[in-house]
Amino acid sequence: xxxxxxxxxxxxxxxxxxxxxxxxxxxxxxxxxxxxxxxxxxxxxxxxxxxxxxxxxxxxxxxxxxxxxxxxxxxxxxxxxxxxxxxxxxxxxxxxxxxxxxxxxxxxxxxxxxxxxxxxxxxxxxxxxxxxxxxxxxxxxxxxxxxxxxxxxxxxxxxxxxxxxxxxxxxxxxxxxxxxxxxxxxxxxxxxxxxxxxxxxxxxxxxxxxxxxxxxxxxxxxxxxxxxxxxxxxxxxxxxxxxxxxxxxxxxxxxxx
Amino acid sequence: xxxxxxxxxxxxxxxxxxxxxxxxxxxxxxxxxxxxxxxxxxxxxxxxxxxxxxxxxxxxxxxxxxxxxxxxxxxxxxxxxxxxxxxxxxxxxxxxxxxxxxxxxxxxxxxxxxxxxxxxxxxxxxxxxxxxxxxxxxxxxxxxxxxxxxxxxxxxxxxxxxxxxxxxxxxxxxxxxxxxxxxxxxxxxxxxxxxxxxxxxxxxxxxxxxxxxxxxxxxxxxxxxxxxxxxxxxxxxxxxxxxxxxxxxxxxxxxxxxxxxxxxxxxxxxxxxxxxxxxxxxxxxxxxxxxxxxxxxxxxxx
Numbered sequence: 342x343x344x345x346x347x348x349x350x351x352x353x354x355x356x357x358x359x360x361x362x363x364x365x366x367x368x369x370x371x372x373x374x375x376x377x378x379x380x381x382x383x384x385x386x387x388x389x390x391x392x393x394x395x396x397x398x399x400x401x402x403x404x405x406x407x408x409x410x411x412x413x414x415x416x417x418x419x420x421x422x423x424x425x426x427x428x429x430x431x432x433x434x435x436x437x438x439x440x441x442x443x444x445x446x447x448x449x450x451x452x453x454x455x456x457x458x459x460x461x462x463x464x465x466x467x468x469x470x471x472x473x474x475x476x477x478x479x480x481x482x483x484x485x486x487x488x489x490x491x492x493x494x495x496x497x498x499x500x501x502x503x504x505x506x507x508x509x510x511x512x513x514x515x516x517x518x519x520x521x522x523x524x525x526x527x528x529x530x531x532x533x534x535x536x537x538x539x540x541x542x543x544x545x546x547x548x549x550x551x552x553x554x555x556x557x558x559x560x561x562x563x564x565x566x567x568x569x570x571x572x573x574x575x576x577x578x579x580x581x582x583x584x585x586x587x588x589x590x591x592x593x594x595x596x597x598x
Numbered sequence: 599x600x601x602x603x604x605x606x607x608x609x610x611x612x613x614x615x616x617x618x619x620x621x622x623x624x625x626x627x628x629x630x631x632x633x634x635x636x637x638x639x640x641x642x643x644x645x646x647x648x649x650x651x652x653x654x655x656x657x658x659x660x661x662x663x664x665x666x667x668x669x670x671x672x673x674x675x676x677x678x679x680x681x682x683x684x685x686x687x688x689x690x691x692x693x694x695x696x697x698x699x700x701x702x703x704x705x706x707x708x709x710x711x712x713x714x715x716x717x718x719x720x721x722x723x724x725x726x727x728x729x730x731x732x733x734x735x736x737x738x739x740x741x742x743x744x745x746x747x748x749x750x751x752x753x754x755x756x757x758x759x760x761x762x763x764x765x766x767x768x769x770x771x772x773x774x775x776x777x778x779x780x781x782x783x784x785x786x787x788x789x790x791x792x793x794x795x796x797x798x799x800x801x802x803x804x805x806x807x808x809x810x811x812x813x814x815x816x817x818x819x820x821x822x823x824x825x826x827x828x829x830x831x832x833x834x835x836x837x838x839x840x841x842x843x844x845x846x847x848x849x850x851x852x853x854x855x856x857x858x859x860x861x862x863x864x865x866x867x868x869x870x871x872x873x874x875x876x877x878x879x880x881x882x883x884x885x886x887x888x889x890x891x892x893x894x895x896x897x898x899x900x
Contacts, residue, residue, distance in 0.1 A: 420747070420751065421751045424747075424751060424753065443738070443759070446738070446759055446763055447763060447766055447767075449762070449766055450759045450762050450763050450766065453759065453762055454755060454756065454759050455755070456755075457755040457756075457758040457759060457762065458753065458755025458756070459755070460755075462758065462830075462831055462832050463831060463832045463833055464762065464765055464831040464832075464833050464834050465833050467762065468766075485766070486766050486767065
């Protein structure tokens with residue numbers, strides 16, 4: 342087994358006297374999907390931001406295996422390196438697509454931005470790649486020149502995914518990617534994400550409050566409460582045989598369809 | 599271009615209106631701007647006796663570099679005889695008592711809005727631009743903190759997104775003015791709203807080029823003989839605007855032309871936007887098809 346892709350070691354973040362999250366340690370291998378579940382305010386998003394370098398931890402470290410094979414502490418990267426990493430080897434899918442997309446730029450421009458950011462200067466190539474990615478996320482390529490404002494919620498979310506995957510990242514962070522979508526659109530999006538993750542061998546850190554999403558997509562689960570990880574393990578094990586009282590409560594409060 | 603206390607200007611003003619401490623502050627910003635070509639240097643822009651948008655940035659830069667032996671030319675859209683140009687020229691004639699001219703080759707300082715003169719600039723000349731919005735990334739990324747970071751890290755992919763959008767929507771790069779440039783291989787810079795026709799003139803220019811944005815409180819510069827490259831795509835290269843007609847008055851085929859509507863029946867003429875250039879050519883005996891023998895703006899110098 343090769344070295345893990347992402348290592349969280351004893352991460353903690355405090356907002357004044359309140360705890361964002363603390364004592365979080367885990368490793369994530371290449372191609373592995375990890376779900377972070379828990380109720381609102383349990384520190385899921387704080388943890389995601391710590392892992393993706395968007396927040397600096399108060400204690401502990403996040404390390405990442407760079408493309409050259411060397412594992413480095415994110416805090417030791419320069420801002421330029423961190424931003425380069427975030428727009429090439431990583432992706433970040435926001436719950437609200439408006440945060441992850443440029444709403445006043447066409448779909449093609451949104452997908453092409455990362456390519457132009459790493460120096461691609463050939464319009465024809467950029468456009469061909471954008472069309473290809475629109476097809477892969479099941480958007481009609483004839484809508485390449487439409488702005489995301491003309492897209493439905495589900496399409497925006499798929500466009501956001503395409504925009505992130507165009508540079509072939511190895512790790513994608515997702516913050517409630519299916520939040521706010523109706524169930525049929527959600528199902529289609531989940532299906533798409535599952536297909537892409539399997540095809541591309543992506544590692545994913547997925548934040549969700551929806552246990553069904555976690556079960557469908559993830560290999561492993563962390564359950565958080567009050568900023569701490571109270572249970573972790575293989576998804577099926579945690580969801581079928583929850584050990585911690587809170588996890589039991591969480592699992593039992595899922596509505597049966 | 600050194601500081602001179604008084605010449606024959608009105609005694610109520612310090613030379614060139616601004617006080618010496620303010621000029622010193624602006625000169626420091628200018629020196630820094632020259633040292634880092636294309637970098638926007640913040641400066642403590644002052645209130646000037648004219649509204650924002652009328653060249654308050656350019657006026658402050660001009661005031662800071664003006665000396666009593668300088669000869670000043672001011673153009674607005676290439677013309678010496680428009681309101682903005684006439685009033686700024688009168689402003690410095692009154693507050694600094696300097697010589698003013700409309701002839702490009704006689705001027706040592708040329709303040710300009712929206713054009714670069716057609717005549718090639720010389721090493722002893724300084725071109726001062728009036729800049730409304732100095733930030734080329736502004737309309738794509740509204741956060742100033744973010745655009746500054748992007749400049750610092752030379753992350754300029756976003757600038758090409760703008761050009762991409764142009765091609766996607768219009769089939770070609772439809773930006774015709776304010777066309778972004780890459781200065782000395784480092785900073786992407788907004789050349790102020792000059793037509794892209796003028797962009798090639800900025801490259802390897804013998805004159806010092808200074809840019810002042812009064813409302814936005816920024817000064818930036820292109821030192822003489824600096825490489826200035828207009829951004830483009832490999833398969834959609836930069837092209838300067840070309841005109842189908844020659845100038846109707848002087849017959850020039852290589853100048854930037856203004857379209858002038860002459861009646862309400864669709865009549866129009868194309869004339870040089872650089873009035874000094876056009877007059878010079880007519881005086882040298884070049885005539886276009888609508889040339890009537892009279893000169894249009896002899897009183898512009900006053």
